[in-house]
Amino acid sequence: MKKLKIKKGYIAGLLTLFLAAAGLHVxxxxxxxxxxPAEPCTLTLSVPKGEEYTEELNGMELHAKIYQVATVDAAGEYSETSEFKSLSLKDAVNGDVTWExxxxxxxxxxxxxxxxxxxxITDGTGEKELNSGIxxxxxxxxxxxxxxxxFNPGLIALPDNQAFHSAGAENKWIYEVTANLKPERSPRYGSLLIQKNLDNYNETMKEVTFVFSIEAVDENGNTVYSNVVSTTHSSAGTKAAIADHIPAGAKVTVTEVYSGAGYRLVSEPQQTAEISxxxxxxxxxxxxxDHGLNPGYGVTNHFDYDEDEGWQWTQLPDNSVKEE
Incomplete structure (x- = not known):
């Protein structure tokens, strides 16, 4: 096994880089x-207090996998474990690679x-007894x-010493260490399918378009999605339009705002749903x-969401889902 003794001159940089790489206390x-080395260490993983996500994460059961990448002896020499012998911790200490x-x-x-x-990790905390090491x-x-x-993966060294966290702190090894998790939260999304059923059709009037407005709000009533879609029909039957990338949990109200000249709505003009x-x-x-004689046909402004470029606009005859 390769051995690495971290000298005093490296400590400040090592500590800072560990914190930056892991987002955890090390x-x-x-x-x-x-x-x-014979004294066991206790590692406590904790959800930070006072954050926007704290209450939600405290109510969840989180699972952490822990791998020992190095042991440490009484002299402070680290040796990579056999499973991580190619890790070469000295490269980060020497600055050849970053701790990230x-x-x-x-x-x-x-x-x-x-x-x-x-x-x-339950109720915001989880605890594990471990040997000294990284x-x-x-x-x-x-x-x-x-x-x-x-959650970003993190490297944590056990035991800890407060002398390298703050000036004047006692130079003493601490075998009970708490590390705060640092999660990144992103919204989840779902889709809405609008199905238009047309029970009969006047072929002499050519194509007919139906237009729908979509408004979605979050639990606080804030608008999180707004769009207009349509279906265009050239025969009796069913067509559908789909709207994607609507935030999960949003309450959606769909209104048929145009029913096509010569056609009338026989269902409720407004439908609601919750996005999953x-x-x-x-x-x-x-x-x-309804035997009217005015044709009604249109085009639709179509929007697609791209994570890199945002909403993209194109003009289509309608938003109908393509038939297989």
Whole structure:
């Protein structure tokens, strides 16, 4: 095994880089008093308090995989474990690679390995007893009906020493360490399918277009989606238009704002639904020919959402779902 002794001159940079890479509290690997490798360490993983997501995450069960990437002896010398012998921690200490890159490499190596242990986080906290060393902590992605939470992998050194966190602090190894999780939250999305049923059709009037407005609000009544879609018919039967990328949990109101000249609505003119993540919810409208003689045909402004470029506009005959 390769051994690495982290000298005092490296400590400030090491600590800062660990924090930047992991978003978690980490230990240094040097103190004037020796480490007791036989004394177990306790790692507590905790959801930060006072954040927008704190209450929601506290109500969830989170799962962390923990991999030991290095051991440490009483003299403060680290040795990569056999599963992570290619990690070469000294490259980060020497500045040849960043700690962000080192963390990413450790996570890549761990992707096909069995964790040494796991930690379940409930009510905002989880605790695990571990030996001294450096550990990779990987918290699994977690989802609610509205949001997805992703956690960056982090390297954490045990034990800790407060002397390297603040000036004047006691130079003493701490074997009970708390690390705050730092999640990234992103909204989840769903789709809306508007199904238009036309029970009869006047072929002499050519195509007929039906137009629908879509308004969606969140739990606070704020508009989160607004669009207009349409279907164009050249025969009796059913056509459907789909609207994508609507935030999950949004309350949607769909109104048929134009029923096509010569046709009348026989169902309710307004339908409501709630969007579910990664699902398609459906509303239906029924129309019939009322023997009017004015044709009604139009084009539709179509919008597609792209994560890199945002909403993209094109003009189509309608928003009908293509038939297979």
């Amino acid at each position: 230990a240094s690997a040097y103190a004037t008093n020796v480490i007791d 890159e080192m963390t990413a490499k450790a996570a890549e190596l761990a992707s096909d390995k069995t964790p040494d242990t796991e930690c379940t 550990y990779l902590v990987v918290v699994e992605t977690a989802s609610t009906g509205f949001y997805e939470y992703n 993540a990664d699902e398609i919810v459906t509303v239906e409208f029924d129309n019939t020919y």
